[in-house]
Amino acid sequence: MKAAMFVEPGRMQTTEVPMPVIEKPTDAIIRILRACVCGSDLWWYRGISKREHGSLAGHEAIGVVQEVGPEVTAVRPGDFVVVPFTHGCGRCAACRAGFDGNCMNQEPGGNAGYQAEYLRFASADWSLVRIPGKPSDYSDERLNSLLALSDVMATGYHAAVSAEVKTGDTTVVMGDGAVGLCGIISARSLGAERIIAMSRHDDRQRMACEFGATDIVAERGDQAVERVMELTGGSGADSVLECVGTEQSTITALKVGRPGSIVGRVGVPQNSELNTTELFWRNIGLRGGIASVTTYDKNVLLDAVLDGRIEPGRVFTKRFDLDHIQQAYEAMDEREAIKSLIVVAEA
Amino acid sequence: MKAAMFVEPGRMQTTEVPMPVIEKPTDAIIRILRACVCGSDLWWYRGISKREHGSLAGHEAIGVVQEVGPEVTAVRPGDFVVVPFTHGCGRCAACRAGFDGNCMNQEPGGNAGYQAEYLRFASADWSLVRIPGKPSDYSDERLNSLLALSDVMATGYHAAVSAEVKTGDTTVVMGDGAVGLCGIISARSLGAERIIAMSRHDDRQRMACEFGATDIVAERGDQAVERVMELTGGSGADSVLECVGTEQSTITALKVGRPGSIVGRVGVPQNSELNTTELFWRNIGLRGGIASVTTYDKNVLLDAVLDGRIEPGRVFTKRFDLDHIQQAYEAMDEREAIKSLIVVAEA
Numbered sequence: 001m002k003a004a005m006f007v008e009p010g011r012m013q014t015t016e017v018p019m020p021v022i023e024k025p026t027d028a029i030i031r032i033l034r035a036c037v038c039g040s041d042l043w044w045y046r047g048i049s050k051r052e053h054g055s056l057a058g059h060e061a062i063g064v065v066q067e068v069g070p071e072v073t074a075v076r077p078g079d080f081v082v083v084p085f086t087h088g089c090g091r092c093a094a095c096r097a098g099f100d101g102n103c104m105n106q107e108p109g110g111n112a113g114y115q116a117e118y119l120r121f122a123s124a125d126w127s128l129v130r131i132p133g134k135p136s137d138y139s140d141e142r143l144n145s146l147l148a149l150s151d152v153m154a155t156g157y158h159a160a161v162s163a164e165v166k167t168g169d170t171t172v173v174m175g176d177g178a179v180g181l182c183g184i185i186s187a188r189s190l191g192a193e194r195i196i197a198m199s200r201h202d203d204r205q206r207m208a209c210e211f212g213a214t215d216i217v218a219e220r221g222d223q224a225v226e227r228v229m230e231l232t233g234g235s236g237a238d239s240v241l242e243c244v245g246t247e248q249s250t251i252t253a254l255k256v257g258r259p260g261s262i263v264g265r266v267g268v269p270q271n272s273e274l275n276t277t278e279l280f281w282r283n284i285g286l287r288g289g290i291a292s293v294t295t296y297d298k299n300v301l302l303d304a305v306l307d308g309r310i311e312p313g314r315v316f317t318k319r320f321d322l323d324h325i326q327q328a329y330e331a332m333d334e335r336e337a338i339k340s341l342i343v344v345a346e347a
Numbered sequence: 348m349k350a351a352m353f354v355e356p357g358r359m360q361t362t363e364v365p366m367p368v369i370e371k372p373t374d375a376i377i378r379i380l381r382a383c384v385c386g387s388d389l390w391w392y393r394g395i396s397k398r399e400h401g402s403l404a405g406h407e408a409i410g411v412v413q414e415v416g417p418e419v420t421a422v423r424p425g426d427f428v429v430v431p432f433t434h435g436c437g438r439c440a441a442c443r444a445g446f447d448g449n450c451m452n453q454e455p456g457g458n459a460g461y462q463a464e465y466l467r468f469a470s471a472d473w474s475l476v477r478i479p480g481k482p483s484d485y486s487d488e489r490l491n492s493l494l495a496l497s498d499v500m501a502t503g504y505h506a507a508v509s510a511e512v513k514t515g516d517t518t519v520v521m522g523d524g525a526v527g528l529c530g531i532i533s534a535r536s537l538g539a540e541r542i543i544a545m546s547r548h549d550d551r552q553r554m555a556c557e558f559g560a561t562d563i564v565a566e567r568g569d570q571a572v573e574r575v576m577e578l579t580g581g582s583g584a585d586s587v588l589e590c591v592g593t594e595q596s597t598i599t600a601l602k603v604g605r606p607g608s609i610v611g612r613v614g615v616p617q618n619s620e621l622n623t624t625e626l627f628w629r630n631i632g633l634r635g636g637i638a639s640v641t642t643y644d645k646n647v648l649l650d651a652v653l654d655g656r657i658e659p660g661r662v663f664t665k666r667f668d669l670d671h672i673q674q675a676y677e678a679m680d681e682r683e684a685i686k687s688l689i690v691v692a693e694a
Contacts (some may be wrong), residue, residue, distance in 0.1 A: 018390045041654050088472040095581030099630050101605030104582070163634070235440030236450070259441040259449030262634065269627050273620040280616050285509070286623060287609065289630035 003116035004057045004325040004342075009047030012325045020120035022112075025071040028124030030063040031084055033135055033347055034147045035115045037131055037332050037340040039177045049297075058115025058342075059085035060150040062143065064135065065298035066130070072125045082129035082302070083121060083147045084293035085111045090126030093173065100127065100180065101158075101290030105176065111209065114150075114330025115325060115342055132306070135347030143347060145305045148182065149297050153312040153341065155266045156182025157301060159241040160190050163264030167191030170232055172256045173213070175243030176204035178315040178339040179266060181211055183241040185310050186210035189308065196228060198252075204338060221248055228256040237261060242288070245272035252327050259283045266291065280321040316341035350463030351404045351672040351689075352625030358393030359404065359672045367460075367467035372418040377430055379406055379412040380694055381480055381494045382462045383663065384679050384687040386524045387615055392676050405499040405689075407430035409483065409490065412475070413465065419472045429469060429649070430475035431640035432458045437473030438513045447474065448505075448637030461497075462672060466672030476644040479653070482694035490694060492652045493661025495529065498645050499686065500659040502613045503529025504648060506588035507640035510611030514538030514588075519603045520560070522590030523551035525662040525686040526613060528558055530588040532657050535559030543575060543584065545599075551685060554661065566593055575603040585607060589635070594618035602643050605632045612636060636688055663688035 005015045011308045020029055036059050038241065042107050045307035061083040061239035065075050075081060087110050088100025095103050099205035103123070109123040116261035121128065131146055136220045137144065146151075156179050171192040173183045186261060205216050206278050217227045228237060242250055245267025252261045254274075262285035272321075318337035320328040322344050331337035348671055352362045367376055384407050387688045390397035408430040412422050422428060434457050435463025442450050454469040459587045468475065478493055485493065492500075502527050512518050518539040523546035534542050535558065544560035545567075546552045552563050564574045575584060583605035592614025600610045601621075609632035626633060665684035667675040669691050678684035 033370065093579075097585065097607045098603075099607035102630050104606075114599060201467075232440075253661060258450075259636075260444045262448035269624045271623045272622045274622070274623045275619045275631060276621045277616045277619045278610065279633070280612065283449050283634075283636035285632060286626070286636035287630075287632035288636075289606075289627045290399075307537075 001117040002322050003324065006044065006051055006053060006055050006057050007054055009045060010143055013330050014323050018054070022067060022069045022119055022121065024122065024123070025069040026123055026125060027069045028065055028072055028121045028128065029067040030061070030081065030119045030121050031066045032061045032114065032117060032119055032344045033065040034143060035061040035342045035344055036147060037328050038151060039179060041329070042333055045333060054115035056116060059111040060147065061114040061119065061279060062147045062150065065177060069125060074125045075128050075130055077097050078227065080133065080135050082131060082146060082297055083114060084127055084129065084297070085151045086127060086290065086293045087111065087123040088127045088294050089123050089275035098184065098292050098295045100292050100294050115322065117344060126198065127292055127294045129302060131302065139313065139345065141313055142305070144316045144341060145311055147313065148312035149305060151291070152178045152315065153182045153185070153291065153301055154293040155179050155291040155297045156243065156294050157186040158185045159243055159266040160266040161264065162288040163239040163241050164261050165190040168193050169238040170194040170196070171239045171241065172196045172198065172228055172237040172245065173241045174198045174253050175267060175342060176201060176208060179207045180243035181207055181338070182215050182312050183243050183316050184208055184211040185312055185339045187241065189304065189310060196231060198224060201335070207338070211248070221252060224252050225255045230327045240264070243267050245269050250274070254279060254284055254286070255266050257284055261285070262287055264288045321342060348464040349668065350460060353391065353398055353402050353404050354402065355382070355400055358390065359676050361670050364403070367465050368373065369414060369416045370467065371469065373470055373472060374416045375412055375422065375468045375475065376414040376421055377408070377428065377466045377468050378413045379408045379410040379464060379466055379691045381490060382408040382689045383494060383689055384675050384689070385498060385527060387675070389680055390579050392680060403460035405460060406458040406468065407494065407499070408461040409494045413693045415471060416544065420470045422475050422477055427478045427480065427482050428511040429478060429493060429644055430461060430466065430478065431474055431497045431644070433474060433637065433640050434458065435474045436470050436598045445639050445642045447639050447641050460667065464691060474641045476641060476649060479648070485694065488658070489652070490661055491663045491688060492658055494661035495662065496648055496652060497663065498638070498640065499525045500648055501640040501643045501680065502526050502638040504533040504643050506530045506590055506611040506613040506635060507533035508611065509618050509635040510586040510588050510609050512537040512539050515540050516585040517541040517543070518586045518588065519543045519545065519575055519584040519595045520588045520590065520604060521545045521600050522614060523548060524553060524590065525589035528554055528662050528685070529659050530556055530590050531558040531560050532659055534588065536651065536657060543578060545571060553684070567645070568599060573600045587611070592612050592616050597621070601626060601631055601633070604631055609634055611635045621659040621688050662686045668689060
């Protein structure tokens with residue numbers, strides 16, 4: 001079967017690899033229909049973080065269950081599913097508390113190889129999210145929105161949930177990548193009245209506004225803080241979503257909120273040490289981390305996509321097939337695509 | 348009038364100072380009945396933090412309104428009041444959001460001089476908390492519990508609210524000082540089922556259990572983390588209250604929670620830089636800061652004291668008068684008292 005392989009920084013390749021097989025009774029084999037490239041993939045694609053050369057890539061997909069291990073009973077061969085990057089067991093303290101991204105029983109390193117024709121998926125029973133009907137029942141656009149439920153939409157939603165966005169809030173969203181844009185969708189669906197999007201790219205500003213942003217701030221750093229203070233009458237925002245992860249973005253996020261506000265962050269942090277004493281004196285909270293994909297999909301996001309209330313699939317602005325994996329990464333790397341879709345097989 | 352003055356580290360003195368007067372139309376003059384010594388006072392008493400020599404001290408009291416400025420209409424001369432260490436205006440974005448400890452209109456340096464016969468209190472209109480009836484209506488014990496509402500009880504409650512303690516939680520409380528003990532009262536009243544108190548002093552362990560602690564952990568650092576993990580079947584706690592502020596206590600607090608838990612902290616932080624990337628990967632939240640004294644008192648704590656549901660006044664284990672202010676500080680410094688009460692005038 002074909003799979004996307006990381007050759008070296010800046011170079012991806014489609015290669016032939018053996019078909020995956022069931023290794024544990026809790027595994028499933030998924031026939032992938034659509035996959036995509038994540039903003040976090042760019043860290044190793046650009047050589048900023050390390051990744052083993054020759055390793056398979058991708059951690060977002062939708063597909064059809066091909067085969068299940070003997071302990072998998074919640075899904076069956078033929079089921080159409082969202083394939084999350086997370087692998088919650090559904091039973092441990094983290095999963096029960098709604099933090100399946102931190103499942104205490106997950107297999108290390110299990111979330112790679114989704115940019116491929118087939119995938120071995122661990123802890124399949126609870127974490128796969130069944131989609132009603134069959135793939136051919138859905139429009140091209142709806143399939144993309146379902147694909148977004150495997151990571152990017154759930155991650156944007158985690159930022160908003162972590163920031164505790166509530167009805168009537170003025171919310172700042174840091175980052176205009178696909179996650180930030182899904183953060184805007186999420187803030188809106190949680191009731192934010194005013195959404196200030198930090199964005200400096202025309203196409204993304206436009207999409208931000210279509211998703212519900214009411215104000216755009218193109219400045220960065222302290223100038224961005226000043227701008228938010230102007231827009232909020234000197235008070236600061238009620239809630240803040242940090243969807244970038246750089247030091248500058250995190251520090252800005254921690255400055256734009258009013259006392260008592262929470263920064264919900266999902267951008268993988270690039271800096272470690274933070275002066276948290278300043279946060280104490282202003283009662284600023286810091287939460288967030290790995291999204292609870294299965295929890296959010298099953299509880300709210302799948303229904304929202306099926307009802308057409310949210311259309312996160314619109315973040316896919318360029319389409320590729322598995323044979324053009326290099327171009328899919330390049331388009332993201334060069335900001336030609338907000339997010340690159342990879343159509344692996346026709347629905 | 349008499350007031351407690353900070354002479355130099357380790358030395359307090361009762362001194363004669365001029366009677367305070369109304370300086371702003373929003374001021375009130377309070378005749379103090381009871382005041383007390385705060386754990387945070389020990390930082391400068393011990394010379395660890397700086398304080399101006401010759402400055403007046405204390406930031407917790409109950410008393411009777413003596414005089415009000417022309418813009419103060421919510422309280423009148425003769426009213427019996429809790430005198431918070433905070434000075435919320437009740438109108439700014441912080442106050443409206445329930446964070447009056449960070450009121451955006453507060454007078455800098457306004458919270459000192461409560462260990463005295465009289466006090467000029469700024470922003471009196473909204474922030475003073477009226478107590479029904481007159482001081483002589485209350486028992487000695489009840490007066491102490493009302494005094495606790497000026498800081499320590501509200502601060503413990505802020506830790507629990509910031510940690511988002513909810514029904515059924517297993518909650519860890521770091522710190523067995525008066526604030527930690529009030530944190531235990533608060534966790535219990537917010538529905539925690541199991542409360543693990545970190546305490547290594549007999550008298551405080553006993554009081555912790557009387558207030559609702561179900562388990563005591565005397566270990567510190569990584570041994571304490573291990574102990575909590577044993578007690579929670581390897582999962583970690585659902586919520587964590589940090590009522591100390593030292594680096595060791597904060598780091599321990601951030602390690603004892605399960606994924607998704609929040610550390611609600613009220614201990615004034617003694618360290619600044621924290622590695623928050625580890626928090627990201629475990630979805631651990633960090634919140635807290637200055638308590639919302641007036642908000643909590645008016646919404647829930649005053650009623651809880653008047654109904655006898657909570658008895659935070661029990662943290663006052665030694666009693667002094669204003670002429671023995673040195674002894675009041677010494678008793679706290681030497682851990683002979685959990686908290687030193689100062690009876691300024693008879694009710």
